Amino acid sequence: MEKHYPVLSEKSIVMRWGDMDAIGHLNNAVYFRYLEQIRIDWLEEAGFPITPDGIGPVIAHTACHFKREISYPATLHITIELEHLGRSSLKLRHRFFCGEDRTTVYAVGEVTLVWVDYRAGKSVPIPQALRDMAGAANPV
Structure with missing residues (x-):
C-alpha cells in the first residue's frame, strides 16, 4: 500500500499529441517536464x-x-504533496491521475529541492513564508 502525504496543491495538464512516444503512450521524459x-x-x-x-x-x-500507461487524449491531474520539510530542503511527492478518476494512480514522482543563493552557490534556509504555507502539512 502506497503512503500518502499532505497535499499542498493539485494541478491539471492537458496532454498534447506530440507528448506521445512511438507506441502511443506518454513519453517517459515528458513526465519530468510536467512535474x-x-x-x-x-x-x-x-x-x-x-x-x-x-x-x-x-x-x-x-x-x-x-505504474500504468497514459494515452492521448488525457487530462492529467498531478498532486504536489509534502513528504519532508528540512532546513534548506524539501521533498515533494507527486501522484498522476487521469480524468476524473482519483483512485487509479498512473505514476508517482518525487523530487528533492534544495534552496540556494544562486549567486553564492550555497544552500540557504527555506524562506519562512514557504514554511508557513506548508504549515501543519509537515509530516516530520
Whole structure:
C-alpha cells in the first residue's frame, strides 16, 4: 500500500499529441517536464518565482515510478504533496491521475529541492513564508 502525504496543491495538464512516444503512450521524459511545470506554477502562485539573482530551489534528486500507461487524449491531474520539510530542503511527492478518476494512480514522482543563493552557490534556509504555507502539512 502506497503512503500518502499532505497535499499542498493539485494541478491539471492537458496532454498534447506530440507528448506521445512511438507506441502511443506518454513519453517517459515528458513526465519530468510536467512535474517541472506544475512545481514552477505552484512556486509562482505562492509568491516564490525563480529569479537568477536571488534565492530559490535547485533539484537535488528526482525520480518517477511508472505504474500504468497514459494515452492521448488525457487530462492529467498531478498532486504536489509534502513528504519532508528540512532546513534548506524539501521533498515533494507527486501522484498522476487521469480524468476524473482519483483512485487509479498512473505514476508517482518525487523530487528533492534544495534552496540556494544562486549567486553564492550555497544552500540557504527555506524562506519562512514557504514554511508557513506548508504549515501543519509537515509530516516530520
